[in-house]
Amino acid sequence: MSEINRQAQQLSATILSNKRIGQYHQILLNVGEMVRHCRPGNFVAISIGDESSALVLRRAFAISRVSDRGEYGGTLELIVAPHGAGSRWLCSQGENVELDVVGPLGKAFGIPTTPVQAMLIGGAYGSAPLFGLAEVLKARGCRVDMILGASTSSQVYAPLEGKRSVNSLKIYTEDGSTGTTGIVTDPLRELIEAGQIDVIYSCGSMGMLAAIQKIVEGTDVVHQASVEEAMACGIGVCMTCVLPVAAEDGSVSMLRSCIDGPVMDGARVKWDLVGEVFGATS
Ligand SMILES: Cc1cc2nc3c(=O)[nH]c(=O)nc-3n(C[C@H](O)[C@H](O)[C@H](O)COP(=O)(O)OP(=O)(O)OC[C@H]3O[C@@H](n4cnc5c(N)ncnc54)[C@H](O)[C@@H]3O)c2cc1C
Ligand code: FES
Numbered sequence: 387m388s389e390i391n392r393q394a395q396q397l398s399a400t401i402l403s404n405k406r407i408g409q410y411h412q413i414l415l416n417v418g419e420m421v422r423h424c425r426p427g428n429f430v431a432i433s434i435g436d437e438s439s440a441l442v443l444r445r446a447f448a449i450s451r452v453s454d455r456g457e458y459g460g461t462l463e464l465i466v467a468p469h470g471a472g473s474r475w476l477c478s479q480g481e482n483v484e485l486d487v488v489g490p491l492g493k494a495f496g497i498p499t500t501p502v503q504a505m506l507i508g509g510a511y512g513s514a515p516l517f518g519l520a521e522v523l524k525a526r527g528c529r530v531d532m533i534l535g536a537s538t539s540s541q542v543y544a545p546l547e548g549k550r551s552v553n554s555l556k557i558y559t560e561d562g563s564t565g566t567t568g569i570v571t572d573p574l575r576e577l578i579e580a581g582q583i584d585v586i587y588s589c590g591s592m593g594m595l596a597a598i599q600k601i602v603e604g605t606d607v608v609h610q611a612s613v614e615e616a617m618a619c620g621i622g623v624c625m626t627c628v629l630p631v632a633a634e635d636g637s638v639s640m641l642r643s644c645i646d647g648p649v650m651d652g653a654r655v656k657w658d659l660v661g662e663v664f665g666a667t668s
Contacts, residue, residue, distance in 0.1 A: 394488060394490060395420060396488045397417065398487075399417045399485050400482060402414040408539070408542065408543065409540045412465055414463050415464070418459055423490055424489070426516075427493065428489065430446070430489030430490065431617075432485055433486035435472075441472050441475070443472075443618050447466060448465075448511075450464055451518040492645065493647055495649050496610060496649070498523075498526065499526075502529075502585050503584045505531050505577065506520060507574075509536065509589070510536045510591075515612065531582075532554070533555075534556075536560075569597075571597050574598065584607065588612065588652070595655075600657075609652030613649075619644070627644045628641060629655060629656075631646070631650065
C-alpha cells in the first residue's frame with residue numbers, strides 16, 4: 387500500500403500571524419504535532435471561507451517551513467499570493483482565526499543519502515518550499531546554491547533568514563528591478579557544463595519547469611520538479627490534477643500530481659503533452 391498521505395490529518399489550526407511581504411502574505415499557523423510529519427515538498431489543503439461564504443474546494447499551498455521549537459510548539463509557514471477568491475480570503479484573515487487544514491499531503495522532495503551539489507530553483511512564490519529544503523540538504527552535507535526568478539522585485543520571495551541557509555543566491559527579474567535582468571534558466575547551461583550541479587530541485591510555473599528540463603535533457607543532472615497543476619480534491623479522488631508521465635518502459639500514463647507528486651522526476655514528465663487531451667486523435 388502506498389505510503390503517500392499515511393500521516394495526513396485534518397485539524398483546526400490557529401493563525402499566529404499574517405504579514406505582508408512584497409506581493410505575498412506570510413501566514414504562520416499553529417499545527418501542533420503535524421509538523422513532525424511535514425517534509426519539504428509536501429503541501430496542505432485548506433478549507434476556504436466561513437459558514438456563510440464557504441467555497442466548495444479546498445486550496446492547496448506548499449508548506450514553506452515548519453518549526454517544532456518556540457513558544458507555540460509546532461508551527462507551519464505558508465507564502466500565499468492573493469489572486470483568486472480563495473487565496474484573497476485566506477490573505478485577509480487575521481490572528482487567532484481558526485483554519486480547517488488537511489496535511490501533510492503529497493510526495494516530498496527526495497533527499498540524497500550522500501552529499502551532492504544541489505541547485506534549488508524557484509519562480510515567484512515557488513521559492514517558498516525551497517528554503518526549508520535547503521536546511522535539510524545542508525544538514526546532509528550538500529552544497530546548496532539557489533536561483534530565484536520573478537517578473538519583478540515584489541514577486542521575489544527571499545527572506546533574510548532563508549538566505550543564510552544557502553551557499554549562494556542569485557536573483558533574476560525580467561524587468562531588472564532587482565538582481566540580474568533575465569530568467570532563471572539563463573545561467574543554467576554554463577553551470578551544468580562546469581560540473582557544478584548534480585541535482586536540481588525546482589518549484590514554479592509549469593513553463594519554468596519545462597524549460598529547466600529542456601536544458602537538463604541529455605546530461606547526468608537529476609531534476610526533481612514540484613509541479614503545480616490545478617487541484618480540486620488534493621487527495622487523489624477527482625483526477626483533476628493528472629499529468630502525462632512516462633514509465634521506465636517508455637509507456638505514458640496520466641498520473642495524479644496530488645499523490646504521485648507534486649514532486650516528480652522531471653525527466654519522466656512529458657512536458658510537451660501537458661494540457662493536451664491525452665490519447666485523443668484528430
Ligand atoms: C501543490 C500546490 C502548491 C501550491 N502552493 C502555493 C503556494 O505556496 N502559494 C500560493 O499562493 N499558491 C500556491 N498554490 C496555488 C494555489 O493553490 C492557488 O492559488 C489556488 O488554488 C487558487 O485559488 P484561488 O481561490 O485563489 O483562485 P480561484 O480561481 O478562486 O480558485 C480556483 C479553484 O478551482 C480549482 N480549479 C482550477 N481549475 C480547475 C479545473 N480545471 N478543475 C477543477 N478545479 C479547478 C483550483 O484548484 C482552485 O481550488 C499551489 C497549488 C498547488 C497545486
Ligand atoms: S486533485 Fe483530485 S485527484 Fe488530484
